[in-house]
Every structure is written in structure tokens, then in C-alpha cells.
Amino acid sequence: xxxxxxxxxxxxxxxxxxxxxxxxxxxxxxxxxxxxxxxxxxxxxxxxxxxxxxxxxxxxxxxxxxxxxxxxxxxxxxxxxxxxxxxxxxxxxxxxxxxxxxxxxxxxxxxxxxxxxxxxxxxxxxxxxxxxxxxx
Amino acid sequence: xxxxxxxxxxxxxxxxxxxxxxxxxxxxxxxxxxxxxxxxxxxxxxxxxxxxxxxxxxxxxxxxxxxxxxxxxxxxxxxxxxxxxxxxxxxxxxxxxxxxxxxxxxxxxxxxxxxxxxxxxxxxxxxxxxxxxxxxxxxxxxxxxxxxxxxxxxxxxxxxxxxxxxxxxxxxxx
Numbered sequence: 493x494x495x496x497x498x499x500x501x502x503x504x505x506x507x508x509x510x511x512x513x514x515x516x517x518x519x520x521x522x523x524x525x526x527x528x529x530x531x532x533x534x535x536x537x538x539x540x541x542x543x544x545x546x547x548x549x550x551x552x553x554x555x556x557x558x559x560x561x562x563x564x565x566x567x568x569x570x571x572x573x574x575x576x577x578x579x580x581x582x583x584x585x586x587x588x589x590x591x592x593x594x595x596x597x598x599x600x601x602x603x604x605x606x607x608x609x610x611x612x613x614x615x616x617x618x619x620x621x622x623x624x625x626x627x628x
Numbered sequence: 629x630x631x632x633x634x635x636x637x638x639x640x641x642x643x644x645x646x647x648x649x650x651x652x653x654x655x656x657x658x659x660x661x662x663x664x665x666x667x668x669x670x671x672x673x674x675x676x677x678x679x680x681x682x683x684x685x686x687x688x689x690x691x692x693x694x695x696x697x698x699x700x701x702x703x704x705x706x707x708x709x710x711x712x713x714x715x716x717x718x719x720x721x722x723x724x725x726x727x728x729x730x731x732x733x734x735x736x737x738x739x740x741x742x743x744x745x746x747x748x749x750x751x752x753x754x755x756x757x758x759x760x761x762x763x764x765x766x767x768x769x770x771x772x773x774x775x776x777x778x779x780x781x782x783x784x785x786x787x788x789x790x791x792x793x794x795x796x797x798x799x800x801x802x
Contacts, residue, residue, distance in 0.1 A: 547657075
């Protein structure tokens with residue numbers, strides 16, 4: 493058995509879970525100090541690699557990962573509300589136009605309420621990003 | 629099972645594994661934390677399109693391995709080659725002098741080994757981590773990395789040889 497053969501065979505042995513050298517390997521290492529050292533050091537390295545342990549996951553990261561689904565949900569909900577609000581805005585604007593086209597005290601009152609509502613909606617829409625944000 | 633429930637089950641099962649794999653490949657916790665978060669973002673958004681062509685675990689591992697590898701390349705984290713000049717060896721957080729006393733003073737052996745794994749070429753680091761930390765076999769690793777199982781064996785042997793040489797070069801007692 494040559495040095496190269498021994499090293500290759502020993503590597504395969506480690507992969508299959510064994511660390512004990514075969515009789516052929518022992519025979520070779522009796523006369524080859526380099527290979528004897530090689531076997532010893534690789535056996536130790538293999539054992540240490542087997543002893544690698546999990547590091548604990550930081551709690552902040554764990555929460556952040558768990559929140560991915562919740563944030564996604566909130567965003568989806570927000571998009572839906574925005575579309576609904578935009579449709580409402582368009583409908584209200586159309587109604588105001590109709591009311592002003594047929595002037596009467598009642599229509600004027602309804603139109604004024606709607607315009608105030610629309611202005612409030614605009615302000616809230618505009619200011620919302622400054623008050624609400626997602627921590628993602 | 630709806631996506632949220634499935635996602636939460638995967639988080640419970642894989643967060644630790646993904647984070648630890650990222651730690652080994654990237655060599656520092658900050659990068660590993662970012663990578664882990666990115667992995668789960670992809671998992672969540674990819675879950676509804678997951679067609680079950682591969683096993684769910686294989687799919688998650690593929691995302692993890694690929695993301696860590698691309699992040700490592702982007703960040704240009706140095707890796708060692710077998711022909712490197714021993715004097716040029718450097719590690720992610722500190723350069724160890726060839727002094728076992730200093731080594732015992734500042735590092736646990738295991739941490740040092742972890743540091744060294746992260747300096748291996750990406751494929752070797754990935755194979756070593758999947759083989760030793762996750763206890764996977766050739767076939768499973770081959771499926772995740774999408775390479776022949778013979779290449780897994782080669783990467784594993786080379787990785788071990790490289791670790792051995794790195795330890796010898798830095799005179800760390802095994």
C-alpha cells in the first residue's frame with residue numbers, strides 16, 4: 493500500500509463513519525511516520541468536526557423571521573384598503589361634480605360635506621407615512 | 629395547510645439550521661443573520677409557488693446554500709487555496725500568530741475550527757457543514773448542491789485536507 497492509497501482509503505473510511513485503521517494501514521504506518529501522523533491528525537480533526545454544535549439563534553432574528561408572514565399580511569391588507577379608498581375618492585369626486593351641476597341648498601350642503609371629507613382623506617393619506625411605518 | 633401555518637412550521641424546524649449553516653459559510657454572525665432573514669423571505673414568498681418537484685427540505689437547503697454562496701462572493705470574503713503562502717493566512721476576525729498560548733487565550737478550539745471552515749472555498753465549506761453539522765450523506769448533499777455525488781466526496785476530502793493544512797500552518801494543536 494502506497495502513502496497515496498492509504499490516505500485516499502482513510503478519507504473514504506472517515507466518510508463512512510469509521511476511524512479505525514485497517515490492518516493494511518497499520519502495516520504501512522509501522523514503517524511510515526508521515527502516514528502515522530496523518531492518520532492521527534485526521535482522526536482528531538474528524539472527531540472535532542463531528543463535535544461542532546449549533547450556535548443559538550438571536551431572539552431578535554427569530555422574531556423578525558416569524559414576523560415576515562404578519563408584515564406580509566398587513567401590507568396586503570393595506571393595499572386592499574388603499575384601493576378601496578381610491579375608489580371611494582373617485583366616487584365622491586364624481587358625486588360632488590353632479591351636485592354642483594344641479595345647484596340647490598341641500599345639494600350645496602351635501603357637496604360641502606363631501607369636499608371636507610375628501611380634504612380630510614387627502615390629508616390623512618398624505619400624513620399617514622409620517623405616523624405609521626412597518627419595521628421590516 | 630395554509631401558507632402561514634406551513635411557513636411557521638418551517639421557521640420552527642429550520643431557523644437554527646439555516647443560521648448555523650450561514651455562520652459557517654460566511655464566518656460572522658452579522659452576515660449570517662442577514663442571510664438567514666433573506667432565506668426566510670424567499671421561503672415565504674416562494675412557498676405558494678412551490679410545486680413539490682424536490683423535497684421541501686432540499687428546496688430550503690438549496691436556497692440557503694445558494695444565498696450564502698452568492699453573499700460570500702459579493703462580499704468578497706477571502707478563501708484559502710492549498711498553495712497559499714502560510715504567512716499570508718488570515719482569518720475573519722483576527723490573525724492568529726503561530727502561538728498556541730495566544731490561541732488558547734483568545735479562542736475556543738471549536739470557534740477556531742468554525743472560523744477556518746468559513747475560509748475554505750465555498751463548495752468545500754458547504755459540503756463540510758452539511759456533512760458534519762447536519763449529518764447528511766453524499767446523495768443528499770449532491771441533490772442540494774446539484775452536483776454529482778463523486779464531486780461531494782472530492783470536496784469533502786479536499787476540505788478536510790485544507791483544514792488540516794491550515795491547522796498545521798498556524799501551528800494549532802489538534
